[in-house]
Amino acid sequence: MRQNKRIRRVILSRLYDHLLEQYFVPWPREPFVAGTVTEHEVDAVLAFKSDVRLDELRTALDRLDHGTYGVCISCKGRIPLESLVLNPAQRLCATCEQLLAGSELQAMRRGTLL
Ligand SMILES: [Zn+2]
Secondary structure, rough: OHHHHHHHHHHHHHHHHHHHHOOOOOOOHHHHHHHOHHHHHHHHOOOOOOOOHHHHHHHHHHHOOOOOEEOOOOHHHHOOOHHHHHHHOOOOOOOHHHHHHHHHHHHHHHHHOO
């Protein structure tokens, strides 16, 4: 549970960073740390914005709420916390990611990847 709170803060922090970088939405750090800027407020802004990174981070929050966060979507294995802190939107374990990268590389060599 404490781990979920920590990872939620990491995900929200990445969301704020992304909003600031992409849309210059200056979310104040202090209110966020104090917990006065809610996910609902973020959602209100995000309702008008859509991009891949935002979708990844929002999906990560959904997975956290549904208890599937940190589980590889391919092999159902656990994704290490250290990896999730580095990339909170990670959905594949390192093994599956390498397998995917390998198959994409093969597809590129065959010319079947667009
Ligand atoms: Zn996996």
